[in-house]
Every structure is written in C-alpha cells, then in structure tokens.
Amino acid sequence: MRTLGIGELARQVGMRPSALRYYESVGLLPSAERAGGRRVYPAATVRRIALIKMAQRAGFTLAEIRGLLDTDADRGATRQWRALAESKLPELDRFIRQTQILRDAVADCLACGCMNFDKCQLLSAGGPGS
Missing domain, CATH: 1.10.287 (Helix Hairpins)
Structure with a gap:
C-alpha cells in the first residue's frame, strides 16, 4: 500500500501539515502510522480530505463532518448523510x-x-x- 509523508500529503491537498495534525487530533483523519518517527498516511487519505473540504465548502461544521466520517455501516452513513444534507x-x-x-x-x-x-x-x- 502506497503511503504519503505528512509534507507530501499537505502539498497534494493544499494544506499545511499543522492542519493535517489538527484534523487527526479532532478525529477527522485516523491516527497516522509512524515511519522513522514521522507521520505517514495511506494514499486514500487524499480522497478523505477532498470529502472534508467539499463538506466544509457546503457549510458543514467539523463536528458534523466527523459524525459522517465516523459512521461505519454504508447504510447508516447514507441515512445520516441524507438527514444532514436535508437539514443543511x-x-x-x-x-x-x-x-x-x-x-x-x-x-x-x-x-x-x-x-x-x-x-x-x-x-x-x-x-x-x-
């Protein structure tokens, strides 16, 4: 599985590494693996951040986004997304x-x-x- 260091990920998504660390600390990103003491993320994290940014542009709070991302079951996430989108x-x-x-x-x-x-x-x- 391809991984990205925090600096490379930050460049790819147009964010600062400190923002990625913050997203991790508030539960928007899963805890990063460590390689040589440095954070490394799966390449799929780029897509997750794109979703977070889209939801932010649509006016969702970080807490609302975290709630959506925390939902494990596909049907539960779909139902929760629909309810949140309808209220937004x-x-x-x-x-x-x-x-x-x-x-x-x-x-x-x-x-x-x-x-x-x-x-x-x-x-x-x-x-x-x-």
Whole structure:
C-alpha cells in the first residue's frame, strides 16, 4: 500500500501539515502510522480530505463532518448523510439569498457611478428616494 509523508500529503491537498495534525487530533483523519518517527498516511487519505473540504465548502461544521466520517455501516452513513444534507439545504438557501442581496448592492453601487460615499443616495439610511 502506497503511503504519503505528512509534507507530501499537505502539498497534494493544499494544506499545511499543522492542519493535517489538527484534523487527526479532532478525529477527522485516523491516527497516522509512524515511519522513522514521522507521520505517514495511506494514499486514500487524499480522497478523505477532498470529502472534508467539499463538506466544509457546503457549510458543514467539523463536528458534523466527523459524525459522517465516523459512521461505519454504508447504510447508516447514507441515512445520516441524507438527514444532514436535508437539514443543511435551508441554511444554504438562506446564504445564497443573502449573498445575492450583497451582490445586487455592489452592482447597484457600480451602476450609480458616483463613487462618492459621503453623498451617494444608495448608502443613505433609507436608500434612493428616502
């Protein structure tokens, strides 16, 4: 089985070795084997970290991710993932709406063209026409 030293793994996944050690300490990564006193990980760890990063981008907490990764049985993991994903969707929808509002505000400022923050009507307490 191919293994990766912590430095090589860190480079491959775009993380610092200290972050990998942290992931190990909080149970996101299994304890690394030691070779000559150095941590070595199975090559499959790259895929596990990709899953962790994807889940983080989707807004899952490290505790939620750990719970998913700790589930041994495939059916249990599938059921748990489905429940967690279904509960996360409304949160993501709220985030998307809030981000769209911010995006629209920035676009409105660009369209205004005044770029004078002291006098811009868009930035007044009530917005334009108040």
